Amino acid sequence: xxxxxxxxxxxxxxxxxxxxxxxxxxxxxxxxxxxxxxxxxxxxxxxxxxxxxxxxxxxxxxxxxxxxxxxxxxxxxxxxxxxxxxxxxxxxxxxxxxxxxxxxxxxxxxxxxxxxxxxxxxxxxxxxxxxxxxxxxxxxxxxxxxxxxxxxxxxxxxxxxxxxxxxxxxxxxxxxxxxxxxxxxxxxxxxxxxxxxxxxxxxxxxxxxxxxxxxxxxxxxxxxxxxxxxxxxxxxxxxxxxxxxxxxxxxxxxxxxxxxxxxxxxxxxxxxxxxxxxxxxxxxxxxxxxxxxxxxxxxxxxxxxxxxxxxxxxxxxxxxxxxxxxxxxxxxxxxxxx
Amino acid sequence: xxxxxxxxxxxxxxxxxxxxxxxxxxxxxxxxxxxxxxxxxxxxxxxxxxxxxxxxxxxxxxxxxxxxxxxxxxxxxxxxxxxxxxxxxxxxxxxxxxxxxxxxxxxxxxxxxxxxxxxxxxxxxxxxxxxxxxxxxxxxxxxxxxxxxxxxxxxxxxxxxxxxxxxxxxxxxxxxxxxxxxxxxxxxxxxxxxxxxxxxxxxxxxxxxxxxxxxxxxxxxxxxxxxxxxxxxxxxxxxxxxxxxxxxxxxxxxxxxxxxxxxxxxxxxxxxxxxxxxxxxxxxxxxxxxxxxxxxxxxxxxxxxxxxxxxxxxxxxxxxxxxxxxxxxxxxxxxxxx
Numbered sequence: 001x002x003x004x005x006x007x008x009x010x011x012x013x014x015x016x017x018x019x020x021x022x023x024x025x026x027x028x029x030x031x032x033x034x035x036x037x038x039x040x041x042x043x044x045x046x047x048x049x050x051x052x053x054x055x056x057x058x059x060x061x062x063x064x065x066x067x068x069x070x071x072x073x074x075x076x077x078x079x080x081x082x083x084x085x086x087x088x089x090x091x092x093x094x095x096x097x098x099x100x101x102x103x104x105x106x107x108x109x110x111x112x113x114x115x116x117x118x119x120x121x122x123x124x125x126x127x128x129x130x131x132x133x134x135x136x137x138x139x140x141x142x143x144x145x146x147x148x149x150x151x152x153x154x155x156x157x158x159x160x161x162x163x164x165x166x167x168x169x170x171x172x173x174x175x176x177x178x179x180x181x182x183x184x185x186x187x188x189x190x191x192x193x194x195x196x197x198x199x200x201x202x203x204x205x206x207x208x209x210x211x212x213x214x215x216x217x218x219x220x221x222x223x224x225x226x227x228x229x230x231x232x233x234x235x236x237x238x239x240x241x242x243x244x245x246x247x248x249x250x251x252x253x254x255x256x257x258x259x260x261x262x263x264x265x266x267x268x269x270x271x272x273x274x275x276x277x278x279x280x281x282x283x284x285x286x287x288x289x290x291x292x293x294x295x296x297x298x299x300x301x302x303x304x305x306x307x308x309x310x311x312x313x314x315x316x317x318x319x320x321x322x323x324x325x326x327x328x329x330x331x332x333x334x335x336x337x338x
Numbered sequence: 339x340x341x342x343x344x345x346x347x348x349x350x351x352x353x354x355x356x357x358x359x360x361x362x363x364x365x366x367x368x369x370x371x372x373x374x375x376x377x378x379x380x381x382x383x384x385x386x387x388x389x390x391x392x393x394x395x396x397x398x399x400x401x402x403x404x405x406x407x408x409x410x411x412x413x414x415x416x417x418x419x420x421x422x423x424x425x426x427x428x429x430x431x432x433x434x435x436x437x438x439x440x441x442x443x444x445x446x447x448x449x450x451x452x453x454x455x456x457x458x459x460x461x462x463x464x465x466x467x468x469x470x471x472x473x474x475x476x477x478x479x480x481x482x483x484x485x486x487x488x489x490x491x492x493x494x495x496x497x498x499x500x501x502x503x504x505x506x507x508x509x510x511x512x513x514x515x516x517x518x519x520x521x522x523x524x525x526x527x528x529x530x531x532x533x534x535x536x537x538x539x540x541x542x543x544x545x546x547x548x549x550x551x552x553x554x555x556x557x558x559x560x561x562x563x564x565x566x567x568x569x570x571x572x573x574x575x576x577x578x579x580x581x582x583x584x585x586x587x588x589x590x591x592x593x594x595x596x597x598x599x600x601x602x603x604x605x606x607x608x609x610x611x612x613x614x615x616x617x618x619x620x621x622x623x624x625x626x627x628x629x630x631x632x633x634x635x636x637x638x639x640x641x642x643x644x645x646x647x648x649x650x651x652x653x654x655x656x657x658x659x660x661x662x663x664x665x666x667x668x669x670x671x672x673x674x675x676x
Contacts, residue, residue, distance in 0.1 A: 110524075138585050148523050151531045185486050185573040186448075193489045193570060216574040217581025232531060233574050235523040236554040236567075240575045241582050243555025247476050248586060251617065255610040262610050269603040272593040279589065 004060065005035040005320045007102045007313060008094040011049075012041035012069040012087035014106025015303045021106070022049040024309030028317075029060055031310075035317050036060040038100055041087040042067070066090035070107050072302060076114035088112060092119045095295040102296035102316040104287075106304050112297065113149050113290060120295040123325060125332040128153070129292035130161050130231070131299065132168055134285050135241060139222035143169050143178075147288060148235035155198035158182065158228050162203055162210075163331050164291040165226035171322035172315065175225050181214030183229035183237075195230070203228075206335060245280070287312030289319065291328065296320060342398065343373040343658045345440045345651060346432040349387075350379035350407040350425035352444025353641045359444070360387040362647030366655075367398055369648075373655050374398040376438055379425040380405070404428035408445050410640060414452035426450060430457045433633040440634035440654040442625075444642050450635065451487050451628060458633040461663060463670040466491070467630035468499050468569070469637065470506055472623050473579060477560035481507050481516075485626065486573035493536035496520065496566050500541055500548075501669050502629040503564035509660035510653065513563050519552030521567035521575075533568070541566075544673060583618070625650030627657065629666065634658060 011021035018041065025037045036059065039046050043065040050056055057063050068086040070079040083089060088107045094100035096119050105112050113129065122129055132145035145165045150157060162180050169178035182200055184192040192200070192213070203210045214224055216237055229237070252273075256266035266273070278284075282301075286308035290297040296319045300312035349359035356379065363375045374397065377384050381403040388394055395401050406424040408417040421427060426445045432438035434457050443450050451467065460467055470483035483503045488495060500518050507516035520538055522530040530538070530551070541548045552562055554575055567575070590611075594604035604611070616622075620639075624646035628635040634657045638650035 138588070151523070183574060185489070185570055185577075215581075216577030216579075217584070219578060220581040220585040229574075232523055233571055236521060236571050236575050237578045239523075239554030240557060240578050241554075243553075243558040244579050244582050245586070246555070247558040248583070248618075250476070251614060252610075255614050256607075258610075265603075265607040265610055268606045269594075272590075272596075272600050272603055276589060276593050280586075 002034070005317060006038060006100045007035060007104060007316050007320070008038045008040055008064070008091040008100035009313065010041070010087045010091040010103065010105035010107055011039050011046055012066070013108070014300065015072065016106070016305065018045055018049045020304055020306050020309050022046065022053065023306035024313060025061070026053055026055060027306055027310040028313040032314070032317060036062060037313070038062040038064050038094060040064045040066050040091040040094070064090060064094065070111045072108050074108060074111060076108070076110035079108065079111035080114050080118055089115055089119070092116055092297065095297070096120055101320040102298065104298045104300060104313050104316050106300035106302055106309060109148070109299060112299055116290050116293050116295070116297045120293045120297070122292050123294055123329050123332065125336055126160055126292035128157055128160075129290055130164060131288050132165055132291050133238070133288035135219055135238070136280055136285060137220045137222040140173075141285065142219050142222070142224060143226045144219060144234055144237065145226070145228060145291065146231035146234050147238050148231045149290070150231040153195065153230040155195045155202060158195065158199035158230070159202045159206065160292070160332070161228045162206070162208055162226065163335055164328050165228060166208060167324060167328045167331055168289055168291060169225045171324045171327060172318050177209040178225035179211045179223070180208045180226045180228065181211050181218060181224040183227050183233060184213040184215065186213070186215070199228070242282075245282070283308035283311060287315035289315065289324070291324070294325060296324060340372070343655060344376060344438045345373060345442060345654050345658065346376045346378055346402070346429040346438035347651065348379070348425045348429040348441065348443035348445055349377050349384055350404070351446065352638065353410065354444070354643065356383060356387045358642055358644050358647050360384065360391065361644035362651060363399070364391055364393060365644055365648040366651040370652070370655060374400060375651070376400040376402050376432060378402045378404050378429040378432070402428060402432065408449045410446050412446060412449060414446070414448035417446065417449035418452050418456055427453055427457070430454055430635065433635070434458055439658040440636065442636045442638060442651050442654050444638035444640055444647060447486065447637060450637055454628050454631050454633070454635045458631045458635070460630050461632055461667050461670065463674055464498055464630040466495055466498075467628055468502060469626050470503055470629050471576070471626035473557055473576070474618055474623060475558045475560040479623065480557050480560070480562060480565055482557060482565045482567070482572055482575065483629065484567065484569035484572050485576050486569045487628070488569040491533065491568040493533045493540060496533065496537035496568070497540045497544065498630070498670075499566045500544070500546055500564065501673055502666050503566060504546065505662060505666045505669055506627055506629060507563045509662045509665060510656050515547040516563035517549045517561070518546045518564045518566065519549050519556060519562040521565050521571060522551040522553065524551070524553070537566070583620075621646035621649060625653035627653065627662070629662070632663060634662060
């Protein structure tokens with residue numbers, strides 16, 4: 001029998017805590033039988049929650065006690081110094097001491113990144129880890145990084161993001177030579193700031209499948225697999241998309257519930273609206289990878305429900321199987337030597 | 339009789355040139371009888387196009403010949419130096435010598451900004467002009483600037499953008515004390531780059547209706563009137579929104595045309611879909627203001643049709659009536675003295 005993959009789940013963080021994390025873990029375990037989960041948090045509460053679902057610890061459901069919880073609005077520095085027995089910290093410690101192959105948390109992004117960086121350290125050759133997530137596009141999805149771990153990225157950082165994003169796209173989706181684009185505000189060579197211009201040159205010579213500058217709208221065209229940008233810019237692009245998608249879906253809903261006639265229209269349109277909703281269900285895209293660390297850390301959205309959280313655990317499993325950090329390190333050495 | 343407002347129209351630029359600009363001018367003139375338009379471009383072609391619509395020059399339709407056209411992908415520097423008789427340049431010259439109160443062009447953004455800056459100069463106290471446009475929100479719309487005229491904006495530039503954006507919101511929509519937000523990647527005081535942090539302090543002390551940091555999703559919440567950001571960031575946010583909106587509308591269309599059943603659903607849904615489309619019709623939001631110049635320059639989208647272009651002329655008319663540059667200058671002096 002092959003050994004089980006082991007993923008540590010921070011069950012206490014996020015807006016929904018245990019009530020999302022435990023059902024998510026059980027959903028995940030039903031789908032994949034090659035992985036064991038280590039549920040990290042208040043042991044008695046975890047056991048209570050498991051009991052609600054008629055479950056108890058077993059070979060694939062382990063429990064690891066942690067006495068504290070990092071709050072969603074807590075300062076990363078304070079969380080790091082003050083809460084050494086938080087569910088988040090203990091989950092990452094398990095990765096560090098090789099008791100787990102990956103950690104998943106829906107907690108405070110800043111604290112998770114700071115803890116991941118402090119405990120696991122960055123890969124040799126990586127100055128700054130980056131946050132990378134898939135964004136739905138006309139065909140499939142586009143990986144965008146950095147989504148907010150770094151601001152004021154240099155051209156060298158952008159180059160490292162390209163290596164990391166390419167490896168993630170290959171690992172998760174099996175894309176052989178991911179098309180890499182550099183986010184800019186125009187496709188002419190003359191536009192953009194100094195960092196972007198310098199990164200453009202480096203990427204042209206870097207042995208990537210580099211397609212050049214792309215603009216914000218290209219995120220959704222499905223003609224590029226990985227888009228590289230500074231974390232301030234990437235975070236604004238992500239939040240802007242989320243905000244627009246939310247507003248549009250609310251407006252469509254409001255339009256279809258205005259009167260008895262529009263409600264009938266909604267009924268008749270049900271198959272269309274349903275397939276549309278499924279296609280763009282943000283839960284399917286949940287699970288951002290913290291790339292550049294010596295270990296796998298996946299961030300689930302703070303407000304994730306069980307389905308979304310289970311998806312993030314699925315991303316962690318794939319990253320474990322594909323050994324993403326090792327592959328990034330290999331590529332880094334190759335690019336540094338080149 | 340009160341004097342007519344006079345707006346110069348660059349009829350030759352943009353993807354659609356005369357075939358959008360002339361019908362747009364006629365649409366506009368039908369709606370407003372207080373304004374005369376000066377159609378700038380190849381005189382014989384303009385007259386031909388007018389004739390197609392059974393029109394000829396009159397008190398409200400003037401023609402001003404210009405022998406050249408700035409191409410959409412032409413370098414701003416080359417356009418400025420090499421094409422001194424372009425329709426774009428001549429339209430802006432008319433503003434400079436006070437033969438027109440405003441200029442509207444669907445041409446190359448970079449060339450239009452460079453020409454506007456060179457010919458009209460910037461207002462005293464403004465280091466960099468900015469591009470500002472309304473983006474549809476849950477209630478009404480949100481003005482965002484800068485949308486790409488500047489990169490690497492300092493805190494002082496961001497502060498100036500706040501002054502200009504506030505004055506525009508007041509002039510165009512009559513909002514008395516526009517709520518101003520500063521785009522950042524988190525709402526905590528500690529986040530953001532140095533420029534954003536410094537601008538935050540300046541804005542808190544600036545006598546604005548300043549509501550603090552906002553994030554990308556707040557563009558669409560309708561709870562802020564003006565959002566200030568660096569041009570690189572603003573351009574990415576704008577293009578990202580455009581790209582997402584386009585993809586979603588294509589996917590909805592595809593969903594409703596899949597089969598005979600979904601086509602029936604589309605028919606039944608027609609009133610809902612129509613009101614939705616009208617609400618978010620990008621043509622209603624066409625017309626970006628170049629703020630900070632000693633004169634009014636409005637940029638129409640390169641691909642604008644007649645309805646969209648006419649909307650941009652409408653924005654120019656409102657800016658003329660409300661004397662936007664004068665008001666910005668007044669506010670600048672006040673803020674500088676404070």
